[in-house]
Amino acid sequence: MALPLPPGLTPMEVAFFCEMEMITVVPRQRLESLELLGGPTPVLKPPQRANLPLWLALLLKRQRRANILPPPWLLPTSLERILRYETETSPNAFSPPPPHPYAVTARQAPTDTISPPFLPSSTDDAPPDCLPYHWLELGEILLEACSDDITDPGHVRTLLRDLREVRMAKMRASTKDFDAEGGGVNSLVGVGAMEVAEGRQFILGVMDGLRKLGASKEAARREQEAGGEGGDLSEDDEMEM
Amino acid sequence: MSYYDVDAILTDAQKVPCTFELDVPGLGFLDNNAGHTLREGTRVELPLWLSEMLAVSSGSTSKNLVTLGLPPALAPRVMNALKADPKSVDLRALAQHFYGLGARILELFDEKEICEVLMQTFRTRAAEIADHANNAGVGSRGGAAVVGDGVEFLRGLDEDERALFRAAHDSAKAMKVWMGEMKKN
Structure with missing residues (x-):
């Protein structure tokens, strides 16, 4: 192995990508x-609000040329609401991600495949009740760089830690329902980039182990299906891709 | 499974009970009886790679040279224990590469039940391993330091599970390092 790093992204890399968020x-x-x-930035005229990439905003903040407005979901009240949703309303699923700003319809549109960080999800008009893709790292970075702009930073930090604990526990518990046919983490909808990066190694390990153990069963099942009907098998293969 | 994979080699080196179906001259040393003929019906423990070759290859006669038995690590007694409580069984004491051995045996035997039990065991223990890996502290030499009642369970992990523990612990540690770094700057 040439690269000593495991597959996937390190937390630092994820945080780097997060800096592209508006x-x-x-x-x-x-x-x-x-x-x-990525295009021209808006002209900054105090006291007009403007959307900037996070890295530039951090730079300006450090030089005391700007104040950062924390996204609506980073307020203590929103985080408390999301935490309550995670623990009480749906203790088994992750809270839903923010809705796609361009409605995805049956007709294909070029906006269908846009995803964060190209979708603004942390500007001041973001939905307050959903955790965006980069929630954990963005929250940590903002708490670090501009805790004076955030209301009640200590409480926000605790809430972020709580949310992370709750969601990682869900992720770990989901391995109990894995099976060789690809069940298990039935839905990763709403899981953040940092959580994927953290859980990847373990979940890949579990899936690989189960695949090895179930290989003989899988082979028997395929043989049976090949004996039954050829068409079914190819369709099944496509599904698993 | 790569040719140079040490874990694969060690998996194949685990012993499986074999019963010889024929007299074999000169193989008596396998049964601590050097220089003599190995009698028909003798049970000897042979490494998996050897016993597999002997069991699968058939000579001029239709009779197989050896019959394979289930290794003691996959005996019904163990399966029952695993069914009762996967977390209380010391897999490492049974076989160092328990799941590797299980997967190889399942290739040779058609044992649906063992397959089910092994998969369920792996699933249940994986969740437990993840919890321990996340709660483990960082030891003095950078490894994981476990305190409390988890030690007994973690000592009974087989090699695959250890790798899993390491993976889970490393990513949790990387996360902690990143969050700690954020605090320092």
Whole structure:
């Protein structure tokens, strides 16, 4: 193995991707539009709010040229609501991700496949009751960089830790329902990037172990199906892909 | 399974009881009886790779050279214990590569029940392993340090489960390091 890192992303890499998320700032100084690779930034005119990539917002914050507006879901009240949803309303499933801003319909549209960080999910108009894809890392970074802009940072930090614990426990418990036919983590909808990065190694290990143990059963099942009907098998294969 | 995979080699080196169906001249040393003929019906413990070859290959006669038996690690007694409570069985004492042995045996025998029991055991224990891995502290040399009642359970993990524990612990540790770093800056 050439690269000593395990497959998947390290927490640092995930946090790096998270810095592409758009976030709302309140500038304290004028700044002309910057020509970035991803397009020009809006002209900053205090006290007009503007959406900037997180890395730029952090830079301006560090230079005291702007204040960061925490996204609505990072308020203690929203986090408490989400935590209550996770523990009481649906103790087995993850809380749903924010709705897709462009309605996905039966007719295919180019906006169907856009995903974070290209969808703004942490600006000040984001839905307050859903955890976006980069919730954990964004919350941690904001708590670190601009705890003075967040209401009640100590409480928010505790709530983020609680949410993480609850959701990781769900993720671990879901391995109990794995089977060789691909059951198990029946739905990863709503799971954040950092949680995927953290759980990947373990879940891959469990699935691999079960696949090895169930290999003989699987082979027998395939033989049986091949004997029965050819068409079924190919369809099944496609499903498992 | 790679040719150079040490775990695969060690898995195949585990012993399986075999019963010889024929007299074999000169093989007596297998039964601590060097220089003599190995009698028909003798039970000897042979490594898996050897016994598999002997059991599968058939000579000029239709009779097989040896008959394989289930290794003691997969005996019905063990299966019952696993069915009763997967977490209380010391798999490591049964076989170092318990699941590897199980998977190899399932290739040779058509044992639906063993397959089910093994998979259920693996699932249940995996969840337990994940909990321990997340709660384990970091030892003085960077490894995992477990305190409390988990020690007994973790000592009974087989090699595959140990790898799983390591994977889960490493990712949890990486996460903690990242969150700790955030605090420092």
